[in-house]
Amino acid sequence: MATDTNVIEAPAVKAATDKTIFNILLAISFCHLLNDTIQSVLPAIYPMLKAFFHLDFGQVGLIALTLQLTASLLQPLVGLHTDKYPQPYSLAIGMSITLIGLLALSMAPTYATVLVAAGTVGIGSAVFHPESSRVARMASGGQHGLAQSLFQVGGNAGSALGPLLAAFVLTKGQSSIAWFSFLALAGIMILISIGTWAKNHRAARAMAKAAGGSSSHTAHLAGLPSAKIAVSMAILIALMFSKFFYLASITSYFTFYLMNKFHLSLQSAQLHLFIFLGAVAAGTIAGGPIGDRIGRKYVIWGSILGVLPFTLLLPYVNLLWTTVLSVLIGMILASAFSAILVYAQELVPGRVGMISGLFFGFAFGMGGVGAALLGKLADLTSLTFVYHVCAFLPAIGILTAFLPDLEPQGSSRFPRAA
Numbered sequence: 001m002a003t004d005t006n007v008i009e010a011p012a013v014k015a016a017t018d019k020t021i022f023n024i025l026l027a028i029s030f031c032h033l034l035n036d037t038i039q040s041v042l043p044a045i046y047p048m049l050k051a052f053f054h055l056d057f058g059q060v061g062l063i064a065l066t067l068q069l070t071a072s073l074l075q076p077l078v079g080l081h082t083d084k085y086p087q088p089y090s091l092a093i094g095m096s097i098t099l100i101g102l103l104a105l106s107m108a109p110t111y112a113t114v115l116v117a118a119g120t121v122g123i124g125s126a127v128f129h130p131e132s133s134r135v136a137r138m139a140s141g142g143q144h145g146l147a148q149s150l151f152q153v154g155g156n157a158g159s160a161l162g163p164l165l166a167a168f169v170l171t172k173g174q175s176s177i178a179w180f181s182f183l184a185l186a187g188i189m190i191l192i193s194i195g196t197w198a199k200n201h202r203a204a205r206a207m208a209k210a211a212g213g214s215s216s217h218t219a220h221l222a223g224l225p226s227a228k229i230a231v232s233m234a235i236l237i238a239l240m241f242s243k244f245f246y247l248a249s250i251t252s253y254f255t256f257y258l259m260n261k262f263h264l265s266l267q268s269a270q271l272h273l274f275i276f277l278g279a280v281a282a283g284t285i286a287g288g289p290i291g292d293r294i295g296r297k298y299v300i301w302g303s304i305l306g307v308l309p310f311t312l313l314l315p316y317v318n319l320l321w322t323t324v325l326s327v328l329i330g331m332i333l334a335s336a337f338s339a340i341l342v343y344a345q346e347l348v349p350g351r352v353g354m355i356s357g358l359f360f361g362f363a364f365g366m367g368g369v370g371a372a373l374l375g376k377l378a379d380l381t382s383l384t385f386v387y388h389v390c391a392f393l394p395a396i397g398i399l400t401a402f403l404p405d406l407e408p409q410g411s412s413r414f415p416r417a418a
Contacts, residue, residue, distance in 0.1 A: 019141045020139065020140060020141030020142075020143050020146070020147070021139040021141065022139075024135065024138075024139040024194065024197060025136060025139050025140070025147055025150050025151070026150070027190055027193075027194055028132050028135050028136055028139070028151055028154075028194060029136075029150045029151050029153065029154030030154060030190070031091070031095070031128075031132065031154070031187045031190055031191055031194070032128075032132060032151055032152070032154035032155045032158065033154040033155065033157050033158040033161070034095075034158065034183045034184070034186065034187040035094075035095065035098065035124075035125060035128050035129075035132075035155070035158065035187065036154075036155040036156075036157075036158030036159045036162070037158040037159075037161045037162040037165065037180075037183060038098055038102060038121065038158075038162070038180055038183055038184060039067075039071070039098075039121060039122075039125050039158075039159075039162070040158065040159045040160075040161075040162030040163060041162045041163070041165070041166050041177070041180055042063070042064075042067055042105075042118060042121065043064065043163070044162060044163040044166035044167070044170075045166060045170060045174075045177065046060050046063065046064070048170065048173065048174065049063065049114060049174070052173070052174055053110075053111050053114065055111065059111065061372075062115065063114060063115060063118050064368065065368075066115050066118045066119045066122065067118045067119070067121060067122045068122070068364060068365060068368040069119075069122070070118075070119045070120075070122030070123050070125075070126060071121075071122035071123075071125045071126050071361070071364055072126075072361035072362065072364045072365035072368075073126075073361060073365075074122075074123060074126035074127075074357075074361070075126045075129055075130055075356075075357030075358065075360055075361035075364075076130075076354055076357040076358040076361055077357070078090075078126055078127050078130050078131075078353070078357055079130030079131075079351075079352075079353030079354040079355065079356055079357030079358065080351075080353065080354040080357070081353075082130060082131055082134070082353040083350065083351050083352065083353040083354050086202060087131065088131075088195040088196070088198040088199040088202070089191075089192065089195040089199075090127055090131050090195075091127075091128060091131050091132055091135070091191040091194060091195055092188050092191040092192045092195055093127060094124045094125070094126075094127030094128035094131070094191075095124060095128060095184055095187040095188045095191055096124070096184075096188055097120060097121075097123050097124035097127060098120075098121050098124030098125065098128070098184050099124075099181055099184035099185065099188070100120055100124075101117050101118070101119075101120030101121035101122075101123070101124060102117075102121065102177060102178065102180055102181050102184060103178060103181055104116065104117035104120060105117035105118070105121070105174075105177050106174060106175050106176070106177035106178035106181075107174075107175070107178075108174070126357070126361070129356065129357060129360040129361075130352075130353040130354070130356045130357035130360070131353060132151065133148070133151065133341070133352070133353075133356035133360065134198075134352045134353050134356060135194060135198050136148055136150070136151040137342075137345065137352055138198060138201055138202070138205075139201075143288075143289070143292050144288075144292065144342040144345070144346075145287065145288030145289055145290070145291035145292040145296065145299075145338050145339060145342050146288045146289045146292055147288070148288050148337075148338035148341055148342055149284055149285050149286070149287055149288030149289065149338045150285070150288070152284050152337060152338060153281055153284045153285050156277075156280060156281050156284055157281065160277055165180075224347070224404065228404060229347055229348060231402070232347055232402075232403055232404060233344065233347065233348075235399045235400070235402055235403055236340055236343065236344050236347075236359075236403075237362065238396055238399055239300065239304050239336070239340060239396060239397065239399065239400065240337075240340060240359065240362055240363060240366065241366060241396070242304060242393045242394055242396040242397065243303075243304060243333055243336050243337065243340075244362075244363055244366035244367055244370060245366060245370040245374075245390065245393055246311065246329075246333065246390050246393045246394065247280075247333065247334075247367070247370075248366070248367050248370030248371045248374060249370070249374050249386060249387065249390045250273075250276060250326070250329075250330070251273070251276075251277075251367075251371075252370075252371040252374065252375065253371075253374065253375070253378065253383055253386065254269070254272065254273050254276065254326070255269035255270055255272070255273050256269075256383055257383045257384070257387065258272055258319075258322070260383060260384075261383075261384065262319045262322075264319075272322075272323060272326065275323065275326070275327060276326045276327065276329075276330045277330070278330075279326070279327040279328075279329075279330030279331040279334070280330040280331070280333075280334040281334070282331050282334075283303075283330060283331035283332060283333065283334030283335040284334045284335070284337070284338065286331070286335055287299055287303060287334065287335025287336060287337070287338045287339055288338035288339070288342070290335065291338065291339040291342065295405075296339040296340075296342055296343040296346075296406075297343070297400065297403055297405060297406075299335060299336065299339035300336060300339050300340060300343065300397070300400050300403070301397065301400045302332070302335075303332050303333060303334075303335040303336035303339065303397075304333070304336055304394050304396065304397030304400065305394060305395070305397030305398060305400065306332055306394075306397070307328075307329055307332045307333050307394045308391075308392075308394040308395055308397070310325045310328050310329050310332070311329060311390070311391040311392075311393070311394055312391045312392075313325060314326070314329070314387060314391065315384060315387045315388050315391060333394075337359075337363065340359065341355070341356065341359050343403070343406065344358075344359060346406050347406065374386050374390070377389070
């Protein structure tokens, strides 16, 4: 009788776990916003720390390096561990580590303590991203691109919100950093609830899988040779390099470029950068659902290689067309990341945490490395030369031709098991 009951209940359990759960997606996206708001506060307080501790630019750069190394290099390791040993409450633990780093930073008496605090914030971020990306996939109901887009746009909003909040909150020096701990506390409370949901969802998925067997999609992907998977991963990394190096050229130096070439004021140049970042947010939202509909490989094609004509034109046009092209570039290029990430997750099934950690960590690291290298190139040449060189980076998108088609013939795009 018990066996018969399980067989009857299995389809209902599977149907429930295959639905797109938007309240969880919105909650994890909001927590991504909180995490990246806190993380983006650190660069905004570098001038404050420089003045208070009498630092030189090299020491300021070491703070940034400490944050970037801990946040980027640890993510794949954290993801690999949680793939083998699921930790649904690691999200709240990661935010708690960030909270400790924030409080330490607000009270840091020495430069060495500042470095430790920055590293602690980076560790918290490294713990947060792999598992939160996994939760977004679990709640997707098969619409993996949509889920990752919603998740990532929260991070984009947080990165933009952090410096803005810092300008209004950090009015009383270093100690006022502690006000951001309320964001971390709010995140911890939400993430505890999300962890409970993830634990129950995983148990329900295991019940459905035991009753109904493994999905045909997973079986299809399991047939790829290891060498093909390795080559495909290398291509995806190259595409990520292209995307984030070019984005670093815009986010770090676009205001300087506009001020030098078109003699804009700082406020006007910042407005143009804000317009570009808005286009990035729109592209992030659009890329995932489009990939769910037409296939992720097509989105990767269009978002990387498709932006090449616009990047080639950008250094030669007037201010109006610079604004138009920057919007097109931001919107199209930003649509790539969710498609690349979900493609990689499907390329290596069962390693969602490791893949998420690898790609989020690489994205964060490439942004920092790209800004540093392009800044050095600008010092040696000019910003105009930098944009002439970076214009060719999207040509790397031609490598997409060598990626395998991961969609089985005749398969439905969604719903698909998370």
